[in-house]
Amino acid sequence: MKTIRIATRKSALALWQAEYVKAELLRHHPGLTVELVPMSTQGDKILDTPLAKIGGKGLFVKELEQAMLEGRADIAVHSMKDVPVEFPDGLMLHTICPRENPQDAFVSNQFKSIDELPPGAVVGTSSLRRQCQLKALRPDLTVRDLRGNVNTRLAKLDNGEYAAIILAAAGLIRLGFEQRIAALMPVDTSLPANGQGAVGIECRSDDKEVQQLLSALEHRETRICVLAERAMNRKLQGGCQVPIGAYAVIENDTLWLRGLVGALDGSEIIRHQLRGPVAEAEQLGVALAEHLLSQGADRILQDVYQAAP
Numbered sequence: 148m149k150t151i152r153i154a155t156r157k158s159a160l161a162l163w164q165a166e167y168v169k170a171e172l173l174r175h176h177p178g179l180t181v182e183l184v185p186m187s188t189q190g191d192k193i194l195d196t197p198l199a200k201i202g203g204k205g206l207f208v209k210e211l212e213q214a215m216l217e218g219r220a221d222i223a224v225h226s227m228k229d230v231p232v233e234f235p236d237g238l239m240l241h242t243i244c245p246r247e248n249p250q251d252a253f254v255s256n257q258f259k260s261i262d263e264l265p266p267g268a269v270v271g272t273s274s275l276r277r278q279c280q281l282k283a284l285r286p287d288l289t290v291r292d293l294r295g296n297v298n299t300r301l302a303k304l305d306n307g308e309y310a311a312i313i314l315a316a317a318g319l320i321r322l323g324f325e326q327r328i329a330a331l332m333p334v335d336t337s338l339p340a341n342g343q344g345a346v347g348i349e350c351r352s353d354d355k356e357v358q359q360l361l362s363a364l365e366h367r368e369t370r371i372c373v374l375a376e377r378a379m380n381r382k383l384q385g386g387c388q389v390p391i392g393a394y395a396v397i398e399n400d401t402l403w404l405r406g407l408v409g410a411l412d413g414s415e416i417i418r419h420q421l422r423g424p425v426a427e428a429e430q431l432g433v434a435l436a437e438h439l440l441s442q443g444a445d446r447i448l449q450d451v452y453q454a455a456p
């Protein structure tokens with residue numbers, strides 16, 4: 148009987164996602180055995196430094212990939228948002244599962260939306276993308292870094308350190324905290340990160356048996372959208388810690404991709420959107436990136452990378 152071992156981080160969200168893939172695999176292939184192989188990654192160990200300052204792509208995936216390459220695990224389950232654009236030799240992103248709500252969520256114990264926040268209110272977010280959009284929307288707010296997994300972030304809000312925090316709705320919903328969402332941020336106000344809300348499955352490139360089993364979990368529409376978003380990000384050479392937003396939907400058989408690159412202080416955000424055939428998802432992503440670069444994104448990104456260590 149075939150056994151599939153899933154390499155996973157130990158955070159509540161990572162474990163939820165691994166359990167989700169396990170349950171889906173068993174639902175489609177009842178004879179299978181599926182085991183979780185939990186492990187700590189570098190990103191989990193460095194919790195006191197703002198993510199943007201640690202730098203380095205794939206901080207949360209390297210250990211998982213090593214385990215697959217060494218045969219200690221067969222697949223790894225990732226939030227697509229955290230998956231680097233390139234994969235190491237011998238590994239591939241095989242499956243993209245259906246997307247959860249891709250929006251950012253406004254969470255507060257006192258205020259129902261951003262508009263209600265008083266001048267100068269302290270808002271926590273760990274992402275430069277959210278930070279720059281927030282500052283563009285409300286220059287008066289004080290944006291503070293907010294690290295840690297979903298539970299930690301909620302605890303910091305409850306401690307009174309922040310008037311509100313912004314994080315991905317998907318993580319809250321998956322962990323059963325949907326009722327804590329005071330407001331979903333419209334995508335045009337807080338354009339999500341590429342891949343936000345989608346779960347991807349990585350495996351060894353030559354492991355046809357596992358790939359065959361994974362195919363049942365694939366969601367075509369999500370793949371097309373995430374491919375377009377990632378192509379845009381790749382062309383901009385952005386990891387997940389740069390102020391880049393990318394969000395695609397399919398409407399009337401047409402792919403609609405929105406993108407932005409923001410200056411860190413919110414003083415400038417370059418936005419653009421394109422529509423194109425679903426069969427040309429990656430070309431659309433590249434074309435949108437090229438447009439953003441030609442409109443000044445190249446200069447902004449240079450500033451961002453120079454600010455990094």
Ligand SMILES: NCc1[nH]cc(CCC(=O)O)c1CC(=O)O
Pocket residue numbers: 226227228229313314315316317318342343344345346
């Ligand atoms: N960067 C951490 C991370 N990776 C995936 C999610 C949320 C779930 C998702 O986007 O799939 C989060 C938390 C957050 O951004 O609030």
